[in-house]
Amino acid sequence: xxxxxxxxxxxxxxxxxxxxxxxxxxxxxxxxxxxxxxxxxxxxxxxxxxxxxxxxxxxxxxxxxxxxxxxxxxxxxxxxxxxxxxxxxxxxxxxxxxxxxxxxxxxxxxxxxxxxxxxxxxxxxxxxxxxxxxxxxxxxxxxxxxxxxxxxxxxxxxxxxxxxxxxxxxxxxxxxxxxxxxxxxxxxxxxxxxxxxxxxxxxxxxxxxxxxxxxxxxxxxxxxxxxxxxxxxxxxxxxxxxxxxxxxxxxxxxxxxxxxxxxxxxxxxxxxxxxxxxxxxxxxxxxxxxxxxxxxxxxxxxxxxxxxxxxxxxxxxxxxxxxxxxxxxxxxxxxxxxxxxxx
Ligand code: ASP
Numbered sequence: 001x002x003x004x005x006x007x008x009x010x011x012x013x014x015x016x017x018x019x020x021x022x023x024x025x026x027x028x029x030x031x032x033x034x035x036x037x038x039x040x041x042x043x044x045x046x047x048x049x050x051x052x053x054x055x056x057x058x059x060x061x062x063x064x065x066x067x068x069x070x071x072x073x074x075x076x077x078x079x080x081x082x083x084x085x086x087x088x089x090x091x092x093x094x095x096x097x098x099x100x101x102x103x104x105x106x107x108x109x110x111x112x113x114x115x116x117x118x119x120x121x122x123x124x125x126x127x128x129x130x131x132x133x134x135x136x137x138x139x140x141x142x143x144x145x146x147x148x149x150x151x152x153x154x155x156x157x158x159x160x161x162x163x164x165x166x167x168x169x170x171x172x173x174x175x176x177x178x179x180x181x182x183x184x185x186x187x188x189x190x191x192x193x194x195x196x197x198x199x200x201x202x203x204x205x206x207x208x209x210x211x212x213x214x215x216x217x218x219x220x221x222x223x224x225x226x227x228x229x230x231x232x233x234x235x236x237x238x239x240x241x242x243x244x245x246x247x248x249x250x251x252x253x254x255x256x257x258x259x260x261x262x263x264x265x266x267x268x269x270x271x272x273x274x275x276x277x278x279x280x281x282x283x284x285x286x287x288x289x290x291x292x293x294x295x296x297x298x299x300x301x302x303x304x305x306x307x308x309x310x311x312x313x314x315x316x317x318x319x320x321x322x323x324x325x326x327x328x329x330x331x332x333x334x335x336x337x338x339x340x341x342x343x
Pocket of ligand 1: 204205223224225226234235236237255256257258259260
């Protein structure tokens, strides 16, 4: 009898072990084809580093390399020609968050976000005052404008009559003329998705989720936002639950796309909550995307989701396909995977 009991216990132990061993961790997953960032994150994880370090160092690669011109300095000038940065980092172990929005003249947005998380009791700092914080923390202040971003802005302003832009219900007619604008008295109350065509080069974000060898989950984003945005605009990327979300007890998610619309639906939070309810990562990402599509049928965006056992998936809308990069122990190298978009 004792012997049978012992075998039973051993079985429970072995099955438990098998489930643990089945976990596909560590793992890093990144939006778009930003594989250099993924490789960096993976290097950190492989060496036994934390998921938070993987996110910070991975996203930093994109900030330095100006991935697609939509991450880091010198991209997406606003209406005044200035590049500003948004970034978020979230620790799924402590549920702590650090974020910066409309950060001016500092290149390392994700690292400033991490300083907000680890050096303050706040979660989110914005604009000029976030810059002051960064300088106090030892970050170097330098212009984020480049020759290329200056030329992009000059063409938009001087040749294209400030088209496209993000104004509505103002005069003079923003679809024809530059500002300054003032309010139009009689206007239709509607809440359209942006009529600025969102594509790879005017609107991308690096969104990352990582799980380290301890099973700790972290997520983060970094972006220079939407090209020709109204100064002061912050998109979805630095908003916890919208741009990214992480919770050790479930997993994490990150989003990219038309941030003005996406932030209204907290898609990363929704994807994580769907996984909590038992959905696969792919189904969770689909639910998050379809929730937005139910209200904005033309919106463009994508969500990647990673469960704390290392299963992952993605869903997208408003483009043909969406690429994302994964690196884990199952293959020698990173791989770019592609999902067919729901519409
Ligand atoms: N979501 C970012 C923003 O709207 C851009 C993107 O990911 O496409 O600022």
